[in-house]
Amino acid sequence: MIASLVLAAALSNSAPAKADPDLLIPAxxxxxxxxxxxxLVTDDGHLTACTVEGESSPELGVGDAALKMxxxxxxxxxxxxxxxRAGSYIQVPVRIRIR
Incomplete structure (x- = not known):
């Protein structure tokens, strides 16, 4: 308990880390x-042969991220x-929350 309080105090007193400007998302x-x-739905329910049909913010690369997942x-x-559904194509919406 004391060790965690000391660690918390040490972290709160340290200088804030500077974020990489390329990683910041404007408001x-x-x-x-x-x-x-x-x-395409496979015989075991997995998805394959996926393509991006649309994305709300193409500049954020959400379609590429969804394809990788x-x-x-x-x-x-x-x-x-x-x-x-095996052997048929389905549409899959993928929502990604950005913080």
């Missing part, structure tokens, strides 16, 4: 960006109509 930029992917997504094989 006028959106706080959330959306990309719409069009992906898509291989880790998995969807329910049964669609809302009760039919299998």
């Amino acid at each position: 006028s930029q959106p706080r959330e960006a959306v990309a719409i992917l069009n992906c 898509a291989s880790q997504f998995q969807v329910d094989l049964l669609g809302p109509d009760g039919k299998s």
Whole structure:
């Protein structure tokens, strides 16, 4: 407990780190960006052959980021109509919160 208080005091007394100006997002930029992917559903529910159908802020690279994450997504094989989605293309909205 005392060690954590000492550490907290040491951190609060240190000079603030300077942020890289290239990494700062101006206040006028959106706080959330959306990309719409069009992906093929595999037999096990994973997504493949994805393309970016649209994105709210192309200059932020949200579409590229969504494409990089898509291989880790998995969807329910049964669609809302009760039919299998395997072998079909679906649209996948990806929201990325920017802080």
